[in-house]
Amino acid sequence: MHYFVSALFVLSVATCAMAYSDGAPAEVCDDMTPKHPFEPRKDKFPYTVAISKTSLASGQETDITISGKDFKGFFVQVRKGNKAVGTFTTNPKEVRGVKCHGTANSAATHSNASVKKSITLKWKAPQEKGELEVYATVAENGEIFWAKHKVGKITVK
Template sequence: MFRFVSAFVVLSVATCAWAYSDGAPTAVCDDMTPKHPFEPQKSKLPYTVSIEKSSLKPGEETDITISGKEFKGFLIQVRNGEKAIGSFEIDPRDKNAKNVACHGSPKSAATHTNASPKKSVTLKWKAPQQKGNFEVYVTVATDGAQFWAKQNVGNIVVN
């Protein structure tokens, strides 16, 4: 009986840890926190997020790159207050990224498609027609146990 219970616990934790190896679901759009059985890291984000152009006109595009030590997962949004805005233009052949429909908008976020180690991902974000000062947020997971959630990493002005 003890073996059965032990095996059940181990399999349950493993299932939770790998539940989103193919990307973040829409259920995490608001808090951007993976539903892993661990708490987010409190330390400074150890990854670099660079924004090619931080000032755009409506409809223009910019590249946003997450890079640094190897990571397995990510979720990225550009927000107007609490809602994801704009769209991530992802090539259908991209093997590392896909869209997530957050806050009623089909391409308003991007996430990983697999848990293979990545050192860098570059995503193309298209500005909405709405003007404003928008904030860029990322969640990056080194693995299932170590991740930084909803980190504000910069601003993009659309004017």
């Protein structure tokens, strides 16, 4: 019986981990928390998120780069208040767009679960002006992840 319960647990964890190997679903748009069977880490966020241009005009693009220790997954949004704004460029081999808050590609997530040392995302500013906040969720693996970290600001002028 113990073996059966252990096997069921391993299979359920493996299924959950594989379910998001191609990126986060739209259901995470608001809280940016993966639906893994584990809680987000509360310790220090071990990744660096660099924004190439933090001040730009509507329609201009900037690069957002996540780097640090190896990771398998990510979910990034640029927000005005609680709404994802702007659009990310997608690349089927590495980056998949997610439609959040009614805007296609307003969030970016991984499109595979390969180990990454860094990833650079291209984000295009929306028409609306103002100060925006950049948030990132990064998953080292299915069990270890940090959710909805405020990692920078962008001003659209």
